[in-house]
Amino acid sequence: xxxxxxxxxxxxxxxxxxxxxxxxxxxxxxxxxxxxxxxxxxxxxxxxxxxxxxxxxxxxxxxxxxxxxx
Numbered sequence: 898x899x900x901x902x903x904x905x906x907x908x909x910x911x912x913x914x915x916x917x918x919x920x921x922x923x924x925x926x927x928x929x930x931x932x933x934x935x936x937x938x939x940x941x942x943x944x945x946x947x948x949x950x951x952x953x954x955x956x957x958x959x960x961x962x963x964x965x966x967x
Contacts, residue, residue, distance in 0.1 A: 900931040920949040
Protein backbone atom coordinates (compact mmCIF):
# COMPACT_ATOMS: atom_id res chain seq x y z
CA UNK A 898 0.00 0.00 0.00
CA UNK A 899 1.22 3.47 -0.89
CA UNK A 900 -0.51 6.36 0.88
CA UNK A 901 -0.25 10.13 0.53
CA UNK A 902 -2.22 13.27 1.18
CA UNK A 903 -1.13 14.58 -2.21
CA UNK A 904 -2.81 14.37 -5.60
CA UNK A 905 -2.72 11.22 -7.72
CA UNK A 906 -0.59 12.96 -10.35
CA UNK A 907 2.15 13.66 -7.76
CA UNK A 908 3.23 10.01 -7.87
CA UNK A 909 4.62 7.94 -5.00
CA UNK A 910 7.93 6.56 -3.79
CA UNK A 911 9.07 2.98 -4.38
CA UNK A 912 12.37 1.37 -3.53
CA UNK A 913 14.48 -0.55 -6.02
CA UNK A 914 13.71 -3.71 -4.01
CA UNK A 915 9.94 -3.12 -4.27
CA UNK A 916 10.18 -2.72 -8.04
CA UNK A 917 12.37 -5.81 -8.30
CA UNK A 918 9.91 -7.85 -6.21
CA UNK A 919 7.07 -6.81 -8.51
CA UNK A 920 8.87 -8.31 -11.49
CA UNK A 921 9.87 -11.65 -9.96
CA UNK A 922 8.61 -14.70 -11.84
CA UNK A 923 6.13 -15.89 -9.20
CA UNK A 924 4.96 -12.43 -8.11
CA UNK A 925 1.26 -11.83 -7.65
CA UNK A 926 1.87 -8.11 -7.19
CA UNK A 927 -0.68 -5.40 -6.39
CA UNK A 928 -0.22 -1.77 -5.42
CA UNK A 929 -3.04 -0.19 -3.47
CA UNK A 930 -2.55 3.53 -4.10
CA UNK A 931 -4.36 5.59 -1.48
CA UNK A 932 -4.23 9.31 -2.32
CA UNK A 933 -6.00 12.60 -1.59
CA UNK A 934 -6.15 11.43 2.01
CA UNK A 935 -7.99 13.89 4.25
CA UNK A 936 -7.17 12.97 7.84
CA UNK A 937 -9.90 15.20 9.31
CA UNK A 938 -12.77 13.78 7.25
CA UNK A 939 -11.22 10.32 6.85
CA UNK A 940 -11.90 10.45 3.13
CA UNK A 941 -9.55 9.30 0.39
CA UNK A 942 -9.40 7.91 -3.11
CA UNK A 943 -8.04 4.46 -4.00
CA UNK A 944 -6.57 3.05 -7.21
CA UNK A 945 -5.40 -0.57 -7.51
CA UNK A 946 -2.61 -1.55 -9.90
CA UNK A 947 -1.90 -5.20 -10.73
CA UNK A 948 1.27 -6.65 -12.16
CA UNK A 949 4.90 -5.65 -12.41
CA UNK A 950 6.14 -2.10 -12.04
CA UNK A 951 8.04 -1.27 -15.22
CA UNK A 952 8.68 1.59 -17.61
CA UNK A 953 6.03 0.06 -19.89
CA UNK A 954 3.25 0.87 -17.42
CA UNK A 955 4.69 3.70 -15.29
CA UNK A 956 6.95 6.72 -15.69
CA UNK A 957 9.87 5.82 -13.42
CA UNK A 958 12.06 8.65 -12.13
CA UNK A 959 15.24 8.09 -10.12
CA UNK A 960 15.07 10.27 -7.01
CA UNK A 961 18.27 9.39 -5.16
CA UNK A 962 21.85 8.30 -5.74
CA UNK A 963 24.30 6.16 -3.81
CA UNK A 964 27.55 8.14 -3.64
CA UNK A 965 31.07 6.83 -3.00
CA UNK A 966 34.28 8.79 -2.54
CA UNK A 967 36.79 8.40 -5.39
